[in-house]
Amino acid sequence: xxxxxxxxxxxxxxxxxxxxxxxxxxxxxxxxxxxxxxxxxxxxxxxxxxxxxxxxxxxxxxxxxxxxxxxxxxxxxxxxxxxxxxxxxxxxxxxxxxxxxxxxxxxxxxxxxxxxxxxxxxxxxxxxxxxxxxxxxxxxxxxxxxxxxxxxxxxxxxxxxxxxxxxxxxxxxxxxxxxxxxxxxxxxxxxxxxxxxxxxxxxxxxxxxxxxxxxxxxxxxxxxxxxxxxxxxxxxxxxxxxxxxxxxxxxxxxxxxxxxxxxxxxxxxxxxxxxxxxxxxxxxxxxxxxxxxxxxxxxxxxxxxxxxxxxxxxxxxxxxxxxxxxxxxxxxxxxxxxxxxxxxxxxxxxxxxxxxxxxxxxxxxxxxxxxxxxxxxxxxxxxxxxxxxxxxxxxxxxxxxxxxxxxxxxxxxxxxxxxxxxxxxxxxxxxxxxxxxxxxxxxxxxxxxxxxxxxxxxxxxxxxxxxx
Amino acid sequence: xxxxxxxxxxxxxxxxxxxxxxxxxxxxxxxxxxxxxxxxxxxxxxxxxxxxxxxxxxxxxxxxxxxxxxxxxxxxxxxxxxxxxxxxxxxxxxxxxxxxxxxxxxxxxxxxxxxxxxxxxxxxxxxxxxxxxxxxxxxxxxxxxxxxxxxxxxxxxxxxxxxxxxxxxxxxxxxxxxxxxxxxxxxxxxxxxxxxxxxxx
Ligand code: SF4
Numbered sequence: 083x084x085x086x087x088x089x090x091x092x093x094x095x096x097x098x099x100x101x102x103x104x105x106x107x108x109x110x111x112x113x114x115x116x117x118x119x120x121x122x123x124x125x126x127x128x129x130x131x132x133x134x135x136x137x138x139x140x141x142x143x144x145x146x147x148x149x150x151x152x153x154x155x156x157x158x159x160x161x162x163x164x165x166x167x168x169x170x171x172x173x174x175x176x177x178x179x180x181x182x183x184x185x186x187x188x189x190x191x192x193x194x195x196x197x198x199x200x201x202x203x204x205x206x207x208x209x210x211x212x213x214x215x216x217x218x219x220x221x222x223x224x225x226x227x228x229x230x231x232x233x234x235x236x237x238x239x240x241x242x243x244x245x246x247x248x249x250x251x252x253x254x255x256x257x258x259x260x261x262x263x264x265x266x267x268x269x270x271x272x273x274x275x276x277x278x279x280x281x282x283x284x285x286x287x288x289x290x291x292x293x294x295x296x297x298x299x300x301x302x303x304x305x306x307x308x309x310x311x312x313x314x315x316x317x318x319x320x321x322x323x324x325x326x327x328x329x330x331x332x333x334x335x336x337x338x339x340x341x342x343x344x345x346x347x348x349x350x351x352x353x354x355x356x357x358x359x360x361x362x363x364x365x366x367x368x369x370x371x372x373x374x375x376x377x378x379x380x381x382x383x384x385x386x387x388x389x390x391x392x393x394x395x396x397x398x399x400x401x402x403x404x405x406x407x408x409x410x411x412x413x414x415x416x417x418x419x420x421x422x423x424x425x426x427x428x429x430x431x432x433x434x435x436x437x438x439x440x441x442x443x444x445x446x447x448x449x450x451x452x453x454x455x456x457x458x459x460x461x462x463x464x465x466x467x468x469x470x471x472x473x474x475x476x477x478x479x480x481x482x483x484x485x486x487x488x489x490x491x492x493x494x495x496x497x498x499x500x501x502x503x504x505x506x507x508x509x510x511x512x513x514x515x516x517x518x519x520x521x522x523x524x525x526x527x528x529x530x531x532x533x534x535x536x537x538x539x540x541x542x543x544x545x546x547x548x549x550x
Numbered sequence: 551x552x553x554x555x556x557x558x559x560x561x562x563x564x565x566x567x568x569x570x571x572x573x574x575x576x577x578x579x580x581x582x583x584x585x586x587x588x589x590x591x592x593x594x595x596x597x598x599x600x601x602x603x604x605x606x607x608x609x610x611x612x613x614x615x616x617x618x619x620x621x622x623x624x625x626x627x628x629x630x631x632x633x634x635x636x637x638x639x640x641x642x643x644x645x646x647x648x649x650x651x652x653x654x655x656x657x658x659x660x661x662x663x664x665x666x667x668x669x670x671x672x673x674x675x676x677x678x679x680x681x682x683x684x685x686x687x688x689x690x691x692x693x694x695x696x697x698x699x700x701x702x703x704x705x706x707x708x709x710x711x712x713x714x715x716x717x718x719x720x721x722x723x724x725x726x727x728x729x730x731x732x733x734x735x736x737x738x739x740x741x742x743x744x745x746x747x748x749x750x751x
Pocket of ligand 1: 146147192194215431432490495512
């Protein structure tokens, strides 16, 4: 019998082009997703060196970070630098023969939502993108991670990446989630437990009955934030839900090829007795709806909690907490449920999928966005937008007081016109609450779509369970 | 890429933990299509007021640290996004070495691609170097990649680990795309094998 292997071990082994004695490995890359912000310098590097893209058919381009989410964007992007980046992507895609979903294409959206939607993302693949949230694709049992621009250039030129193998970490979540508790609460709670450096040097496999019971959308939410836990990637073994999701997508295998793929995909799971270097366990029943109070994703508390005091922490975290509280304008001891908000942002590659919008619509049923709040919904892709319109969700949400935008990263990082003003406080379904992330001096509280909807109704951080 | 061999320079202390990539280079500066010129915006929101004036007590604005070439930083430096603009901004400012107890994975990788040496040390040693750094220009550090040592102002020296392949590339300023392209036959062979085993991929 061969040694039991983890899912990560298996995908890794199947992609080793060459391994040096010290473990430095050329890993083959099956899919390379490219967006406008981290790729221009890479293409420029290729041109300067007279190199080509080795496998343009394995590469796909989509602008998302920079693009305005206002329909007027089709008349041209006003911000000159953003326009230049999008134009550069267009030119690079054309010159190097790469398929691109441009801003006037109904399939355009956030790269991590478009990849799975179009069937580019499949189990067992190695997938990279010049974006840290590439871990999202791990939900399909793919090894997917973010890379820097030099590595983007390296993959474009060679279709490989130089890597050393990470350690294996198992995050097991068993049991049933209580009503009102979602995938976002799982992933935030894991980070709250391990810290933002807890996964450093590891690839996380999420397992356990609570993970299995999540939809593909929920699994993407979980894997999306593996990077916030410091891990290189997060993944989940594929199962029937995965196969059902992939089947029939434009770039999914068809016919006999589908059968062959299925035979292989079914081998993609960690063997009994496979070795994990680190294991973390959570009881799903104990997970409450959570929000962040500070400026690091590890600053997570159940909504029933109070704002902590710097003295509750140790070491370097004492000063970090003091700085966070000052930045967030929060006093220790304040019940989180008394914190008033100005803005609600629903979207991003963490929570911009159809299921997220359905959840928001469900919570909003018969209710309205509180007078005076700014509340926006930014579908993660043009297809999510269309589907929500067809299902009647879009109309309902607009009636309830939400703005209904075009697809893009939007206020997740405020590189486009959607930004927080200084001091503005936001209930956000995105993944990062760093200082300035959503706008200069903007204040971000991360939470699930259900919790963000609850906050939209009351105008403060709210326990969604009180509204169920 | 510039080679890195040995550097003697002023070290700036940044004891804050979890210094993230949005702090190192805020998103509005990612709209460039170049790699250079980002140094003036390094740590922009910590370094400048909204009107563009400097925040006097930010470490890199203090006279003794304006030419710092080394950062001694709190745990988990570079957490956050994959933006290579973070090491580009550090490099453009003149920083060639960052020392911490840990780094975020992608940032750590990105440093090596740009001739910056990130060094991981245990807490006690980082604490000691942080003390040295607090002394500003009176306390230059010497970082020698070949011998993998950091020598402090009092002459004491500390060893550090670095991956041999990365060390080799950094010492020689090697572009690893060139190295990988020399492996083309191995990539061809892999593709042929993979096309048979997983033709759909
Ligand atoms: S939605 Fe946010 S996290 Fe996701 S790719 Fe866009 S900017 Fe990055």
